[in-house]
Amino acid sequence: QVQLVESGGGLVQAGGSLRLSCTASGSIFSFDVMAWHRQAPGKQRELVASISRGGSIYYADSVKGRFTISRDNAKNTVYLQMNSLKTEDTAAYYCFYTPRFWGQGTQVTVSS
Numbered sequence: 011q012v013q014l015v016e017s018g019g020g021l022v023q024a025g026g027s028l029r030l031s032c033t034a035s036g037s038i039f040s041f042d043v044m045a046w047h048r049q050a051p052g053k054q055r056e057l058v059a060s061i062s063r064g065g066s067i068y069y070a071d072s073v074k075g076r077f078t079i080s081r082d083n084a085k086n087t088v089y090l091q092m093n094s095l096k097t098e099d100t101a102a103y104y105c106f107y108t109p110r111f112w113g114q115g116t117q118v119t120v121s122s
Contacts, residue, residue, distance in 0.1 A: 012036040012111040016103070018090075019116030024097055026120070030090040032105030032113055043108045044081055044088035048101035048118075055104070061088060073099075095120045 018030040030046065045060035059079040060068045067079060078091040088105065100120050105113035 012038065012107050014105045014107055014111060014113035016105050016113040016116045019103060019118045021119045021121065022095055024095060024120055024122050026095050027091070027093045028095065028118060029092070030103055030105075030116060030118075032088050034086040034088075034107050034111075038086055039108065045106040046079065046088070046090045046103055047106055048099075048103045049115075050098075050101040053101075058103070059090060060106075092118070097122050 013035050014032055016030065016032045018028060020028060022028055041063060043060055043062045046058045047055050048058050049055040056070065058070050058073055059077055061079045061081050063083055069077065076092065076094045079088065081088045092099065097120050100118060102115040102117050104115045
């Protein structure tokens with residue numbers, strides 16, 4: 011089992027920034043992937059960004075150039091730096107740890 015603790019959500023105006031953090035504990039894998047997904051009301055959950063322990067990174071097209079994912083392997087922590095936030099970024103953001111573990115979610119609300 012893996013436990014995920016997220017922090018960093020909140021309310022911000024459009025154009026602002028937020029930084030999300032997620033720390034994993036428990037049965038940590040040597041070759042793992044940590045990721046952020048988000049789900050807006052009435053929409054399906056979507057992958058925002060992912061990063062492997064080796065540093066391979068993926069971004070959804072909608073966040074490229076605005077969001078940066080990073081991780082501290084020593085702390086088993088993944089970060090999502092979100093800049094130039096838009097109202098359409100409003101969603102619950104969920105941390106994911108391979109193969110099937112999810113955080114409780116943290117709300118990000120971007121006001122116009």
